[in-house]
Amino acid sequence: MHITIIGTGFVGVVSAAIYASLGNQVIGLDVDQEKINKLKKGQVPFFEPGLEDLLIEQQQAGKLSFTTSYQEAISQSELIIIAVGTPSAPDETADLRYVMSSAESLAPYLQKDAIIAIKSTVPPGTLEKLMELVKQQTKVKFYGASLPEFLREGSAVHDTLHPDRIVIGATDDFVFEKLDQLHQALNAPIVHCGVASAQMAKYTANTYLATRITFINEIANLCQKNGADIEEVINVIGLDQRIGQHYWYPGLGYGGSCFPKDVKELAAYSRTVGEEGNLMNKVNEINKQRIFDLLINFEKQIDGFANKKVAVLGLSFKPNTDDMREAPSTKIIPYLANKGADIKSFDPMANYEQFTKEKYQNHQQVNTIEEAIKEADAIFLVVEWPEIVQFPYAQYKENKPQTIFDCRNQLNPEIIKQANYQYVGIGRS
Ligand SMILES: NC(=O)c1ccc[n+]([C@@H]2O[C@H](COP(=O)([O-])OP(=O)(O)OC[C@H]3O[C@@H](n4cnc5c(N)ncnc54)[C@H](O)[C@@H]3O)[C@@H](O)[C@H]2O)c1
Structure with a gap:
């Protein structure tokens, strides 16, 4: 599968390397040029045990690349996974500006039938807002999903390879089938549920x-x-x-x-x-x-x-x-x-x-x-x-x-x- 991961922070780099190791063609995309330069050289910009070796291995196998260009990344992807940060805003709600700005940037380059999956931790209602925003800028048919992440820093590579569960929040069978196919090799229980339930489950687990x-x-x-x-x-x-x-x-x-x-x-x-x-x-x-x-x-x-x-x-x-x-x-x-x-x-x-x-x-x-x-x-x-x-x-x-x-x-x-x-x-x- 051709996949773009938007946001090459802790979650993005780990996910990109693991999805590549499962045989997919993965592009990591970030607005931070310095980060992308490092990643291109096989350097992880933070410390996470085991990640650098996996990253280099997948780059050398030609399965994983990095870019700052939305056009280059999105125009060849069937699945776009958003993994940008969602820090606290001053009123303590989740600040969704990075999620929404990545949606705006990707919209013009979407392929027909592409799936946009939000891996960032976001409150219920976010996927619907994002889909609305993207719809205003593209005529192609596309799908949405919630794909919450449960990895722990410090054991992120292990957690991603051996997750307790994969949670897919969606409404279309097409999305469930594609995302099931992507995660099958992980040999973990795959839970299908509504989008809001997937997002609430992530908040509930952490809380x-x-x-x-x-x-x-x-x-x-x-x-x-x-x-x-x-x-x-x-x-x-x-x-x-x-x-x-x-x-x-x-x-x-x-x-x-x-x-x-x-x-x-x-x-x-x-x-x-x-x-x-x-x-x-x-x-x-x-x-x-x-x-x-x-x-x-x-x-x-x-x-x-x-x-x-x-x-x-x-x-x-x-x-x-x-x-x-x-x-x-x-x-x-x-x-x-x-x-x-x-x-x-x-x-x-x-x-x-x-x-x-x-x-x-x-x-x-x-x-x-x-x-x-x-x-x-x-x-x-x-x-x-x-x-x-x-x-x-x-x-x-x-x-x-x-x-x-x-x-x-x-x-x-x-x-x-x-x-x-x-x-x-x-x-x-
Ligand atoms: N870190 C964890 O342990 C962990 C675990 C589970 C879930 N999550 C969730 O995953 C999400 C990402 O967390 P993280 O710790 O990886 O974040 P991070 O801050 O380490 O990385 C976010 C990356 O997104 C990039 N970015 C911001 N706006 C962008 C845009 N418009 N286009 C492209 N790239 C953009 C930033 O430059 C940065 O590199 C958050 O919602 C977080 O709650 C994190």
Whole structure:
């Protein structure tokens, strides 16, 4: 099948490489010339394990190419997959301007019977608006579909090759047949449903996972008050088969490129339909406030951050990615910097200043954990990169009071305390 993927970000590049590896002829299209130049040279503009090898392999096989030209890409495609960003607008709804502008740009070059599938996360009603917009600019018959994406950054190649399900939201048998054919080789359940259901399913999945994180954070707050240990509590509840051990992450709150914006969109949508007090709105508000409440609490525990040497370990929003969208570090570092701390940060892949464009006199990103924690009064373990979790902190204990804020509950508190650190976890004493 001849496929164009519009938007060569995380989702677009992964999808393009995987669809090519399934034997399709794929073109990746982006308005960002610099990104396309890199991709043409076989360079992935972000860190995603396993992706660069796959990209180069498919380019060399002649199955995958990149362009900034809508005419070149669309005029030879039977399937156009839109994978542009849908960030939060200031009113917290999904900003659909990139989706709509890609629709406007592609419309003049559409082939007869082409399918336009939206893979970007968009609210119900978006496909219909997009189809209307395209119809105004073309006379050819074309189809629409919703093809939501469920991959996780950090394991995106694996997730795309082994998805839990493929969801196709459409109204025409022709579309279901073509998209079934495309995904058959993945050997995953293929779910056919209405367009609005497909889009709601994507928001529901992300909002549920964000709610699970928020729920366990609220329980962790209570544990902190009464001497219970959240990890022991999770172990007990997890044995209940209705609940399960997986996906319990007490911490600083959810971040990343998707959960915050998708919960915001569902909360904003709820407000427009008279459900302003609902769970999504509460989850959104609780999560936005959480990290600041914890920072205030941590600050009290070490008698203020002013003039303290502080190490921040982990800058990306989770391990195995350099993505810093809504990463806890983007709130912790400005907070500490404004309090007058002397900050050294470390991450194996992410670059703070490059991503945030923020420079603080009292913040320096260093290349090793040893450098970051040297003479530190406080160590923040923010992201569970293996090298950060497995670091032998006990061997580096200095002869002065030092506190480890284990923001992901990754360390063994007993070992840390035996090494004479003060240990502060989440929902555990
Ligand atoms: N990142 C994830 O883990 C993930 C997972 C599932 C779903 N999604 C959804 O997929 C969508 C894309 O996410 P992402 O993280 O890949 O975004 P991204 O920001 O990494 O990439 C978006 C790309 O679209 C390009 N673009 C913008 N306007 C364009 C236009 N008019 N024409 C061509 N290209 C254009 C940008 O230059 C950019 O390269 C979002 O809706 C997101 O919610 C993301």
